[in-house]
Amino acid sequence: MSDGLRVIYAGTPDFAVPALQALIDSPHEVVAVYTQPDRPAGRGRKLQPSAVKKLALAAGITVEQPENFKEASDRLHLEAYKADVMVVAAYGLILPQAVLDMPRFGCLNIHGSLLPRWRGAAPIQRAIQTGDAETGVTIMQMAAGLDTGDMLLKTHRTISKDDTAQTIHDALANDGASALIEVLSMIQAGTLQPEVQDESKTCYAAKLSKAEAEINWQLAASEIDLMIRAFNPWPVAFTRKGGEPVRLLMSEVVEGKSVSAAPGTVLSEDKTGIQIACGDGVISISRLQLPGGKAMSVTEFLNGRSLAGESFPS
Template sequence: MRIVYAGTPEFAVPALQALLTSGHEVVAVYCQPDRPAGRGRKLTFGAVKQVAVDAGIPVEQPLSLKAPEEQHKLRTYAPDVMIVAAYGLILPQVVLDIPRHGCLNIHGSLLPRWRGAAPIQRAIQSGDAETGVTIMQMAAGLDTGDMLYKVVCPLNPDAGGQSIHDTLATQGATALLHTLDLLAAGTLQPEVQDETLTTYAHKLTKVEAQIDWTQSAAAIDRTIRAFDAYPVAFTLYEGQPLRFFASRSLSEIEGNAPPGTVIAESKAGIDIATGDGTVRILSLQLPGGKRLNAAQFLNGRSLLGVQF
């Protein structure tokens, strides 16, 4: 089939790479416009655009798909189907109707659980036992279309946002190719989403990344792991953000230290009292420093007795 692919960040790369080695023809790739990145604020290619450029595929980067001229351009590619993965732009109904088989979305959750912007992180933060990928027929609403195919991914107690992101990106690529096979064979069995089971995965913010030590150790641990790539959980230490990347929830409570107090430290980790239980910090970073494991961080310094 003739495919137009729409995606921008790393999550969308494996599916595009899979399509390029399949029997399908990727006739164009749509990405968000290049944006400044890094300290030099230079315009930088998104991950998907780089793959498309390397493969010699035409790249389109409209600010919006609402303009009639952009819709006309999409029609000239005569796509059988449009694949969307973390594209970042809203597709009007007129665009959804252009491809012969409509638009399919690779969504990082088991719909109808976690519609919206940050399904991977919210699943971890909420303590879900599993997540996954849903290939969905796109509709005008937010992640409201019929479900076409699902792949389940267990969420282990040490699962981090970045590792699950990478796993789902790879699973999404495999799921997409299988869905396209079913589409070509005419054997898809769309399933309508149960609206009573929906939850909304709000966009991540830096404000919510500041740890509230009165929460339980389990809740704090889940937030640290969920936010390990962005926005990264932190607490204030000597007026500066101390960032945490990996942790573990401990059920035992040592003494009656106020929440936020460092009650123990060793090569195994830095133990901090919470509103319920103890959270062990395994990886952390001072402002301007490198990300270190606990043993490296404690080499020549101590936090014992500090109250965040």
């Protein structure tokens, strides 16, 4: 295609799908898609292709799945595609400098934060957990460091009190797709104005773990609410009832209410939520999941069940 760039696309999970679809629908030519090797998933632990691989195969695009780029043969194979640019979105592999330097315009990354804030593995979740008022996508020129490259374009999105990591993830995936196409047009037009990141403003978005998802009811209701929404859909915030985990999926702070009850005490329950005392304030749980059960609204939960009188360990 004379009117488009030759693009190698590297991505793996759902977050990377909208940008690949946008490239497929654009004048640019996706000459190959790189994605993680198929992994075991589901009850049968059968090998499953990534979300990006499924889309690439459906579109008739060649798929490559190297374990890494340590072998010279893998690097030479990538170089043979003679790409103008390589686009990376949640690929899951570290690219060596030799790969970063191969395409004519280098490698671009679709990163789910407003860099230089939140470099690292979990920028969406950490932004919500910390109470950031906004987030966004940064299209950056990839460099050897962790999310250290020059910023090429940013999009902005408000984080509302109803947002979870899932809703922000989905919104940023779409925002990143649009931003990528805009950046590729700027590359073609020669109008890019790269911005160096201010190292003094960086934060590290550490990888999430199940261990940090257990709720400490001694914390303020506002902190617990942010945690619940940040950890939905994974690792999912939880508390314990009879030693078993009760997963909490959606919540809100009950404004202007303070109580003397011990943190973790269930104060009341109705179709609007299950109200629980915290170290400071009260939180209302509107969606939850019992051990071995499915996620349900509080209305569904209260149909024959009750947590009245319960006190969760803090």
